Amino acid sequence: MDDRGALSWFLGMQVKQSPGTVTVNQSRYIEDCLDRFGLAERKPVGTPADISAQLSKKCCSEAGSAEAVSMKAEDYRGVVGSLLYIAEQTRPDVLATVTQISRFLENPVTVHWVAAKRVLRYLKGSKGLELCYTKEAGGLKLYGSADADMAGDLDDRRSTTGYSFHLQNLGAAISWSTKKQPTAVISTSEAEYQEALYLRSLLVKMGVVID
Structure with a gap:
């Protein structure tokens, strides 16, 4: 190296x-x-x-x-x-x-x-668009948003869900995903919750203090 x-x-x-x-x-x-x-x-x-x-x-x-x-x-x-x-x-x-x-x-x-x-x-x-991460004062807070189209697929009427996660005081999104639900689910927030747990665990291991 x-x-x-x-x-x-x-x-x-x-x-x-x-x-x-x-x-x-x-x-x-x-x-x-x-x-x-x-x-x-x-x-x-x-x-x-x-x-x-x-x-x-x-x-x-x-x-x-x-x-x-x-x-x-x-x-x-x-x-x-x-x-x-x-x-x-x-x-x-x-x-x-x-x-x-x-x-x-x-x-x-x-x-x-x-x-x-x-x-x-x-x-x-729009090729000039870019992700911009800026270091600002204050602690970091992990937060996310999610949405679903509810039976939006025209073939099988399954829902498509999507989410994105950000770190406050950092800027652009650090994680995002969208996918069609493979089966009927009780809660559409399960994948988002698992991603939040993973990101929080990763940041803690990197020594980042999360508010």
């Missing part, structure tokens, strides 16, 4: 450090994805999802149909995989949409492909 100085790049993420502040972004990785998937010249959009689009497995084409054959020429898995990496590392604002389009990897159709490309077009117009 050798000391190469302050961290500036890590797995496609740019890290900028200054006294009391650390920022993380994936603007260059987003640009690479736009070039890779042929969307560098497409017009940006203001939101990651079109709320009028009905994304469901019911609209999937039969194997051998003209649409199914045409979709084989598109790298849907590659786009979704790249979007998942971006959403899970630095862009929680697109995670809910990316999680939804990832449900159609086996047999995507045009409506799913359009939805996936829309996320990239949104990222094109």
Whole structure:
């Protein structure tokens, strides 16, 4: 091992450090994805999802149909995989949409492909957004928020839940997730509670005093 100085790049993420502040972004990785998937010249959009689009497995084409054959020429898995990496590392604002389009990897159709490309077009117009962590006076307090869409999946009517956790006086979120409930549950807060316990335990082991 050798000391190469302050961290500036890590797995496609740019890290900028200054006294009391650390920022993380994936603007260059987003640009690479736009070039890779042929969307560098497409017009940006203001939101990651079109709320009028009905994304469901019911609209999937039969194997051998003209649409199914045409979709084989598109790298849907590659786009979704790249979007998942971006959403899970630095862009929680697109995670809910990316999680939804990832449900159609086996047999995507045009409506799913359009939805996936829309996320990239949104990222094109917002690639400068970054996570910013700033050291401020005062103790740290772990807090989180959660929400659910209640039977929002059009195929099985299961709910999708999401959460994010922050450290007060630090800035951006430190943990976030969204997922569809695998089965009927009594409480949608179980996953959030487990994540809170894990984060608190981790911070204590790091010597962070939590109020």
